[in-house]
Amino acid sequence: MQNIDMVIAVIAATGGLGLAAMSLVDAFKAVPGGGVSRIGFRHIRDVALLFDTVLERAVGAQWEPVILSHWINGRARSDQIGIVRSLLRLGLNPDTSDQLAAIGNVDPKALSSAAGKLVKGAAMTEAEVNLIGRVEAAVEARLDAAFDLAEQAYRNQARILAGVIAVVLAMIASLLMEARPAISGLEWLDTRLLLGVLVGLLAVPIAPIAKDLVSALTVAASAVKSTRRA
Structure with a gap:
């Protein structure tokens, strides 16, 4: 039981480091x-640049901070997309329709005509409504x-950053656990330092499942112990 208790303690501690x-x-x-909240936003900006003229018409030259603020604050994806769609509808007019016509692969002149009616609040034909719907889709x-x-970029890069932090913390802890002479050359490859690196690398992947692993091992150990007694 001492060995299994040690394994459980190691898993719990490693998971705690990852968290x-x-x-x-x-x-x-x-x-x-x-800070790290900006990770991944470039993918959204690259798409937004396809209709930057429309966005600029809607909220001015500082349209990017408007979209970025919602991304940083972690609003629901549907809300963020809905906000961009609202801005595009607000900025759509005959002068800016060309960008959206290219995205929707529709006739620029037809979209320009529909945009003009949208700006004036005039009634649109069913074909024009469908045209704008196609662009929005x-x-x-x-x-x-x-x-x-x-x-995906945010998740991956955040996990990598967390892994680097975990490795650094584990290495520092490993070196501080026992007094040692000044480190130089290949002394970096001693057992304690390698153990610190290993623990740091495993910390982030183990963190989400550490509790389940500990519970499973505890139950398994109890079952084995009961079987031996029987």
Whole structure:
């Protein structure tokens, strides 16, 4: 039982290190400008640049901070896409319709005519309503893809950053656990330092499942112990 208890303690401690590292990554969100929250936003910006003239018409030259603020604050994806769609509808007019016509692969002249009616509040034909709907569907598809890439980039890079933090913390802890002479050359490869690196590398992947692993091992150990007694 001592061995299994040691394994459980190691898993729990390693998972705790991973959680601490991820918490430190979250703390970096407080850095001015959004910190790590900006990770992944470039994918959204790249798509938004396809209709930047429309966005500029809607909210001015500072349209990017408007979209970025919602991304940094972690609003629901549907809300963020809805906000962009609203801005595009607000900025759509005969002068800006060419960008959206290219995205929706529709006739620029037809969209310009529909945009003119939209600005004036005039009644539109069913064909014009469908035309604008087609453009909005194309925009939403591109935004959905951009948010997929942005969220994936954030998850991956945040985990990498947390892993680096975990490795550094584990290495520091490993070196401080026991007095040692000055480190130089290949002494960096001693057992304690390698153990610290290993623990740091495993910390983030183990963190989400550490509790389940501990519970499973505890139950398994109890079952084996009961079987032996029987």
